[in-house]
Amino acid sequence: MATLYELTDQYKMLQNFIEENNVEGFELALSQIIGDIGEKLEGYAMVLKNIESDIAGIKSEEKRLADRRKAMESNLARIKENMADTLLTVEGNRVKTEKFTFSFRKSTSVQIENDAAIPPQFIKVEKTISRSELAKALKAGEQIEGAQLVENQSLSIR
Template identity: 60%
Template sequence: MASLYQLNNAYAQLQQMIEDGQEGLEDTLDSITDAVEEKLEAYAMVIKNIESDVEGIKSEEKRLAERRKIMENGVTRMKQAIAETLQGTGQDKVKTEKFTFSWRKSSKVEVSDIDSLPKQYVKVERTISRAELAKALKAGEQIEGAQLIENQLLSIR
């Protein structure tokens, strides 16, 4: 069976034959049309199967993300229990055969008032509200730097 690319070329050749005035091309046109319909249907079946697989993968990703989060929370709770044990026993360092548990110093910045910081230390991220912009443009507003563009999306039902 011909590919869609080959069938498109066959249509182009058929169009050229018609433009050149050749007759008796109806049978050829019917066979190409039938082949295109079969090929489109086969493509649609493959697309539906792949889309189903994609949904399964998304579901599995979600399940794995939830499992990862549960495991990370378990690790956090265990580390907290170790820290509480070290603090409760008053020990700064505990050495076992395989591990050493101890405290190390670290620092972090805590900001109490972001408005009082010099601008060089504050990053402002600009985002576009596409939904609000689309709503305004559909309502007929003229907005410099934006326009509403109509697209055509393929629908397979």
């Protein structure tokens, strides 16, 4: 069975038959190529369906693992909170064992009380482009510098 590359070459040969007005050679070659291409594309489509199924399974497993990780992180936070509560009941808030020393460490963090009162030099704004809004405007006939509608083709397998 021919590869897709070979089939492409055969289509070029068909073009030559047309240009040379060789009707018999054209019809014979065309009937052979159509069968081969259909079989090849069908085989490719089956492989695509298998890969899509694998991807769906992997996505499902990713979600399951992400849920499991979140549950473990929640358990970890709860255990640390319980340990901290217990440590608060001990005089001096410090316990030393053979393997670990438990105590509190001081740290600082910034707490924002009023966003509007923060000076502009401390505000970081990220610029994003709304492609959907741009598409609506361009489809409505607006001319927008730096953007244009481009027609694409995507493979459809039904």
